[in-house]
Amino acid sequence: MSAITYIEAIREAMYEELHRDPDVYCLGEDIGTYGGAFRATAGFLEEFGRPRILDTPLSEIAIMGASIGSAMLGMRPIAEMQFADFVANGFNMLVNFAAKVHYRWGPSCPMVVRLPTGGGTRGGPFHATNPEAWFTRVPGLKVVCPATVYDAKGLMKAAVRDDNPVLYFEHKYLYRRLKDELPQGDWIVPLGEARVAREGRDVSVITYGSMVYHAGLVAETLAADGIDVEIIDLRSLIPLDEEAILESVRKTNRVVVLHEDTKTGGFGGEISARIAEFAFEHLDAPIRRVASLDTPVPHAPQLEDAFMPMPADIEAAIRATVTY
Amino acid sequence: MPARSKRPSKNKDLAGYEPDFLLGLYRDMLRTRALDSRIEALYKQGKLVAGCYSSRGQEGCSVGSTAAMRDDDIVGPMIRNLGSMLRHGLPMKFVLSNYLGRATGPTKGRDGSSHFGSLEHNVFGPISMLGALIPVCAGAALSFQMRGEDRVALTWIGDGGSNVGDFHEGLNFAGVLKLPLVLILENNKWAYSTPIEYQTAAKDFACRAEGYGIASDTVDGNDIIAVYEVTKKAVERARNGDGPTLIEADTMRMRGHAIHDDAKYVPKEQLEYWETRDPVETFRARLKKAKLLDDDGHDSIMAAVKQELETATDEATAMPLPTGDRDTELGDVYA
Structure with missing residues (x-):
C-alpha cells in the first residue's frame, strides 16, 4: 500500500x-x-x-x-x-x-x-x-x-x-x-462527527480545515514546554458536532477557537457562542478566537502572512489562554 | 394597435383537430380563469395572504404550450402559468391549498401562491428569483439526456426575467449540450411597472436565441392553437435530439404585477386593445364558428368548471392549518 x-x-x-x-x-x-x-x-x-x-x-x-x-x-x-x-x-x-x-x-x-x-x-x-x-x-x-x-x-x-x-x-x-496510507475497501466518514485530532489536558483548540494542520505543529512545539494541547477537528461545520466541542471544553476548561476565515462573522463566532451558552461554568479563561484579519485576502507573501493566523499567533493565543 | 403590440395571428382553421382536444383546451382555459378569479376573491375576502400574481390574459399561452407535452415531461411553471399547472395534472384543490397555506398542501404552509412543484406530477416549482428555473430545467433535460430518456423539459420566463444572468447561462448551456429544453418567453409587455423598452434595446426577445445558436420562434401568445403548434414543433425538435428552442409569445399582462398593484402606469388603450384579443373569448368565437360549441355546450362546460371549483374551494378550506410545531419544521429542513 x-x-x-x-x-x-x-x-x-x-x-x-x-x-x-x-x-x-x-x-x-x-x-x-x-x-x-x-x-x-x-x-x-x-x-x-x-x-x-x-x-x-x-x-x-x-x-x-x-x-x-x-x-x-x-x-x-x-x-x-x-x-x-x-x-x-x-x-x-x-x-x-x-x-x-x-x-x-x-x-x-x-x-x-x-x-x-x-x-x-x-x-x-x-x-x-x-x-x-x-x-x-x-x-x-x-x-x-x-x-x-x-x-x-x-x-x-x-x-x-x-x-x-x-x-x-x-x-x-x-x-x-x-x-x-488509506485502508482498502468501501468506507465513509459520516457527516457531523468531529474528531479528536490530538488528545490533551490543558487547552482545547477547536478548528477545522487547514488550521488542523497548523495547530498540530504548534501543539508539538508547546508540548516541549509542558503545555498539553487538545485539538478538535470539526470535519463538518453543518451538521455540527456540538457535543464533541463541549466535551473537550468540559475536560480542559480552556479553549481557543481557530480558523483561517476572517474573524467577524466567521464560524468561530458560532462555536464561541455555543461554548459560552452551554459550557460557561466549565471555563477557567475567556474564549479566544484566532482568525484572519478582516480584510480581503491580500496577494503579496508579506501581506498574506500578516493576514492569516501564523504559528506564532496560534501559539500566543494558546499560551495566553493557558496562563490566564 | 398600441405600440409594442404585434398583430394577431391569422386564425388557422380548426379542421384536423379532434373536437374533444379543442374543447379540452377551452375547458382548461376556463378552469384557469375560474381558479385565478377565485384566488383573487379569497384574497379580497381576507381568506388568504399569499401573493396573487394573476394569470389573466395569459391562459392560452400556458394551456396551449403545456398541451404539447407528454405527462412524463417536466414543466416548470412561473407565477403566471397557473394554466400549465392545471393542464399538467395538478388538482385545483392542491393548488388552492397552497394559496391558503394549509398544512396538508404541497408546501405545508411553508411557501405561498404557486411557489411549489410536485415530482409526482412532473412539475418543478419556481423560486421568486426570476430565471432560476431555466438552468434548473436544463438540469432536468440533462438528466434525460444522460439516462437516454426521450423526455423534454418546458419552462417559461417573462420579458423582465429574461434579463437576468440565469437566462443567458441556462440557454447557452442547453445550446452547447443540445438539451431537450423548451423555453417560452411570455412578452407580456410589463415587468412590474417597467415596460419592455426599458428592459432591452434588442428588436425583440426571440432574436437572443441566435446568440446561443439555438432555434427560436415567435407566436401570438393569445392564440392557443398557434401556441400549441409552435410548442409541439419545439418539443419534437427537442425529443429528436436537436436541442433547445426559445419561443417568444406576444401577450399582455391584464392585471397589475400582484393584486396590490393597480397598474395605473399601463396605458388604458393598451389594455382595451388586448381585451379584444382575450384568449378565452377569441377561442370561444372560433369554436362557435367551427360549430364545435354552442351556448348550451359552453354552459355545460362552465357548470362543470364551477362545480370543480366549489368542491376544490370547500375541500382546500377544510384542510388543517399548520400548527407551527418547531420540531416538525426543523425536522424537514434536510432530506
Whole structure:
C-alpha cells in the first residue's frame, strides 16, 4: 500500500463513487479534457466519457442550476467550482434553490459542490478566500471541511451519498502537502462527527480545515514546554458536532477557537457562542478566537502572512489562554 | 394597435383537430380563469395572504404550450402559468391549498401562491428569483439526456426575467449540450411597472436565441392553437435530439404585477386593445364558428368548471392549518 495525497484521496473517492453508482456524474469548468485545474478529475473523461464527465461553459449559475435540476430527478452531481471564490457567481442557486427546495415542497437535492478553498498559496483576493461562513448560516445546506487525507476521501464519499446539497471545502494548501496510507475497501466518514485530532489536558483548540494542520505543529512545539494541547477537528461545520466541542471544553476548561476565515462573522463566532451558552461554568479563561484579519485576502507573501493566523499567533493565543 | 403590440395571428382553421382536444383546451382555459378569479376573491375576502400574481390574459399561452407535452415531461411553471399547472395534472384543490397555506398542501404552509412543484406530477416549482428555473430545467433535460430518456423539459420566463444572468447561462448551456429544453418567453409587455423598452434595446426577445445558436420562434401568445403548434414543433425538435428552442409569445399582462398593484402606469388603450384579443373569448368565437360549441355546450362546460371549483374551494378550506410545531419544521429542513 502506498501513501496518497489529500487531492488524490478526493479523486479516489469520486472515482469509486462514479463506479459504484451510475447516477453520479461530474461537471465543471475544465474538469474533462484538462482533468481539472488541480487535476482532481484527471483521467475521468477517458474512463467515464462525456457527458458523465462534463466540461461545462464558464457558467457557475448553469453548473449549479443543472446540478439542482438533475439532482431533483435522482442524479447525484459532483459540481466543481474552479476556486471556492467563484461560488459567489452561483450563490442564488445554492442559497435560494438548493437549500430551500426540500423544506418548501419536498424533493431531495443530492448534490456535492467541490470548493477549492483557502490561502497560503498567494492567490490573492479572488483565489484564496474561505467562504464557508456564507453558507453555514443557510438552513438546508451542509458544509464539510476535511483536514486529513483520510477525511478527504471518507467525507467525499459520505457527501456523494447524502441526500442534501453538500458544500465540500477542500483546502488547496493541503492538496499535496498531506500524504497518508488509506485502508482498502468501501468506507465513509459520516457527516457531523468531529474528531479528536490530538488528545490533551490543558487547552482545547477547536478548528477545522487547514488550521488542523497548523495547530498540530504548534501543539508539538508547546508540548516541549509542558503545555498539553487538545485539538478538535470539526470535519463538518453543518451538521455540527456540538457535543464533541463541549466535551473537550468540559475536560480542559480552556479553549481557543481557530480558523483561517476572517474573524467577524466567521464560524468561530458560532462555536464561541455555543461554548459560552452551554459550557460557561466549565471555563477557567475567556474564549479566544484566532482568525484572519478582516480584510480581503491580500496577494503579496508579506501581506498574506500578516493576514492569516501564523504559528506564532496560534501559539500566543494558546499560551495566553493557558496562563490566564 | 398600441405600440409594442404585434398583430394577431391569422386564425388557422380548426379542421384536423379532434373536437374533444379543442374543447379540452377551452375547458382548461376556463378552469384557469375560474381558479385565478377565485384566488383573487379569497384574497379580497381576507381568506388568504399569499401573493396573487394573476394569470389573466395569459391562459392560452400556458394551456396551449403545456398541451404539447407528454405527462412524463417536466414543466416548470412561473407565477403566471397557473394554466400549465392545471393542464399538467395538478388538482385545483392542491393548488388552492397552497394559496391558503394549509398544512396538508404541497408546501405545508411553508411557501405561498404557486411557489411549489410536485415530482409526482412532473412539475418543478419556481423560486421568486426570476430565471432560476431555466438552468434548473436544463438540469432536468440533462438528466434525460444522460439516462437516454426521450423526455423534454418546458419552462417559461417573462420579458423582465429574461434579463437576468440565469437566462443567458441556462440557454447557452442547453445550446452547447443540445438539451431537450423548451423555453417560452411570455412578452407580456410589463415587468412590474417597467415596460419592455426599458428592459432591452434588442428588436425583440426571440432574436437572443441566435446568440446561443439555438432555434427560436415567435407566436401570438393569445392564440392557443398557434401556441400549441409552435410548442409541439419545439418539443419534437427537442425529443429528436436537436436541442433547445426559445419561443417568444406576444401577450399582455391584464392585471397589475400582484393584486396590490393597480397598474395605473399601463396605458388604458393598451389594455382595451388586448381585451379584444382575450384568449378565452377569441377561442370561444372560433369554436362557435367551427360549430364545435354552442351556448348550451359552453354552459355545460362552465357548470362543470364551477362545480370543480366549489368542491376544490370547500375541500382546500377544510384542510388543517399548520400548527407551527418547531420540531416538525426543523425536522424537514434536510432530506
